[in-house]
Amino acid sequence: MATIEEILQRETRALVFDLYGTVVDxxxxxxxxxxxxxxxxxxxxxxxxxxxxxxxxxxxxxxxxxxxxxxxxxxxxxxxxxxxxxxxxxxxxxxxxxxxxxxxxxxxLKPFPDVIAALNQLKTRYKLVILSNGDRDMLENARPHIGFPFDRFISVQEAGYFKPHFATYAAAEEIINAEWPHIERSGIIFVANHAFDCIGAKSHGFRSVFIDRRKRPFGQSPNQPDLIVANFAELAATLAPQS
The missing domain is CATH 1.10.150 (DNA polymerase; domain 1)
Known part of the structure; x- marks a missing residue:
């Protein structure tokens, strides 16, 4: 019987990341x-x-x-x-x-120290996307300071709501589908350091990974993450293991 890690490696095509507090410190x-x-x-x-x-x-x-x-x-x-x-x-x-x-x-803002190396490892297997509450121009201004070429930056302005409103994840899915038609909802994992964001994404139908940097319990929501990892290094080791 396949483990959840094996299933995610096999079925995932894109990782969608929260920015503030997840990618950048x-x-x-x-x-x-x-x-x-x-x-x-x-x-x-x-x-x-x-x-x-x-x-x-x-x-x-x-x-x-x-x-x-x-x-x-x-x-x-x-x-x-x-x-x-x-x-x-x-x-x-x-x-x-x-x-x-x-x-x-x-x-x-700059990324956490473990982020860039992990993203470089993950990009060998997945499309990497940002979905942020930040405004479009704020995300554009942040690009050089993040220092990693994400495949797409998506602002919640596309949906007209802040996360965790379901419309934000739906808008991200629509944009991803338009750019990469082969990527279905089940092939998208949302990654965040915030439980509320993982809950919103999971409720929409994405899979989710909770980055537990702060060592806090996720809570009793019925929308539990598919994985809980300590940091980006563990995320990369789990989803894009190196032989």
Whole structure:
């Protein structure tokens, strides 16, 4: 009887990756960016906590945007709101230019150390695609900083909703099918460091892999991932083993 690893190796044709926090190191990268800024502002709190509050506020606001269903708000715009709210929370006086600069740092984020080598190993067997909540232009600006030639970058703007709305995964599938007609839904694996994203993709009908970098339980969702791996090195070793 074949193992799940063997089945995935045999049937998979494309891997679709979340970007922020899965491919690029959002927490560490943004913490490095905000630390000198917060020091100039004489804020004596923990810069990593500032970034955590920023990311949580952004996530909550993007989920609210999807639930209201009154038109998609750009990722950058929600980012501006989130950063402004956290600055107010911290009692930091700021200008809109400073908010814009902080949000722009998202476009400069670098991959986790294990990512590029793993992607080079995976690309020998699969099409590699990004599906991100980021705006189209943000993804385009991020390309040189990611440093890997993904086969396709897809923004949720194509669907008009943020992940994990089913329409985002459906839009990605449609784009992939248009470019590579031989790739069916069962041949697509979605890869993310976030349980909510894996749940959304699995609910749509993709297979999924959870990158458990933070060593946190996935939870009791009925939409469990097909695989749980510790990092990208384990992902590549599992899906594209080298002889």
């Amino acid at each position: 959002m927490q560490s990268g943004l913490t490095a960016a905000v630390t000198p800024f917060l020091k100039k502002k004489s804020w004596d709190g923990n810069p990593s906590s500032f970034v955590t509050w920023w990311r949580r506020t952004h996530f909550e606001d993007s989920m609210i945007d999807g639930l209201l269903d009154r038109g998609h708000t750009p990722y950058r715009q929600i980012g501006h709101r989130a950063v402004s709210q956290v600055m107010d929370r911290c009692g930091i006086k700021h200008t809109q230019d400073e908010v814009t600069w902080l949000v722009s740092q998202i476009e400069l």
